[in-house]
Amino acid sequence: MITFPEPPTSVKKILLVEDSVLFGKVIEAALLKAGYECAFCQSAAGALDLLSEEVPDLIISDYDMPGMNGFHFRQAVLLNPKINEIPFVFLTSFTDNSLVLEGLNMYALDFINKETPIPVIVSKLNNIIKSLENEHLRSVRELKIAADALNVKSIPVNAPELPGFKIYFWHKGYRGYPGGDFIDFVQVDSRYCFAFLGDIMGKKWKAWFFTFGFLSYIRAAIRFCVLDKDFNLDEIVQKINKLVCLDESLQNILSSLSLVLLDNETGEVHYTGAGDLPLIGFETADKSVSKVQSSGLLLGLLEEGFYDKQVLKMQPGDQLAIFTDGMIDIPENNSKKSDYPFFVQKIRPYLGQPHTFELIKKYVLSGIDDTNQLDDASIIFIEKK
Structure with a gap:
């Protein structure tokens, strides 16, 4: 035999x-x-x-x-x-x-x-x-x-601890490669904290190489605006977009961006997006799930990005999920790849539950591996305390 x-x-x-x-x-x-x-x-x-x-x-x-x-x-x-x-x-x-x-x-x-x-x-x-x-x-x-030699990271080690919100994040690179997804948090003071998630078009090291340029512009724009006490996210993202468009080394390199500002005093979450997927919002009062959608263009596409801003008034127990398209490109049972509604359907049973993010990691994210992953997958999960 x-x-x-x-x-x-x-x-x-x-x-x-x-x-x-x-x-x-x-x-x-x-x-x-x-x-x-x-x-x-x-x-x-x-x-x-x-x-x-x-x-x-x-x-x-x-x-x-x-x-x-x-x-x-x-x-x-x-x-x-x-x-x-x-x-x-x-x-x-x-x-x-x-x-x-x-x-x-x-x-x-x-x-x-x-x-x-x-x-x-x-x-x-x-x-x-x-x-x-x-x-x-x-x-x-x-x-x-x-x-490691460059001492630059596109994914943080830990999420910040805030008095008004719980923040979690998860990331898995495509087949183990560093990729084009990036996450970061900028804590201004005890009241304000910025959180952002981006996805540079492409896969593996070709996309990863450009994350540092985008991260540098985003961090710098946020810090300069904070010094000027300017917390208008649509204006911040427009400044980032203009810097990217003017940078010759980033020509034809596009990226999505979800930028939120958490206000620990009021419980408000300010949001502006650039070509990103709609955020998933959960309201504990009526157990409803909604989409939070932006109209802005991808960073680097045009000098005028047409960015808008939204303010979400979160109550204790309300939740918000921000994620990249790698999260919705996971085939289910060897069938055609999934989509946005299917991803919402997969996490819906765990929204509003105690330890929601741990349940999502256990029953949804744990199923993402090299056999079914088609792109970098990243998520930021926010819950109002």
């Missing part, structure tokens, strides 16, 4: 593109037996349709297929920024040196002959995936060392 090695734990789904039903089913069965999930498509066009809905961890494709051949399929994948980083392997009976070279020049990781015994094919794929995992771990480690 042939045994297969254990698959790497972080890789679950492989997309197999093969026009031969018989050979495709044989490979699919071998991958399933080896512990992988396998999506089987008989054409490149069908595979592209599937890739618009799901993101596998590895793509295996034949070369000679009717309609769109393997090379054209590979080119289509490379041209799509949402899927062009998925590792790609050719599995074909065409082993002409010129074809192999052309395929490898398209950044394919390997060009495997179909005549290779099935266990050897699976073993080769395991080795490829393990090499990718090792490279991933090494990259994350090097980035974390670099971040």
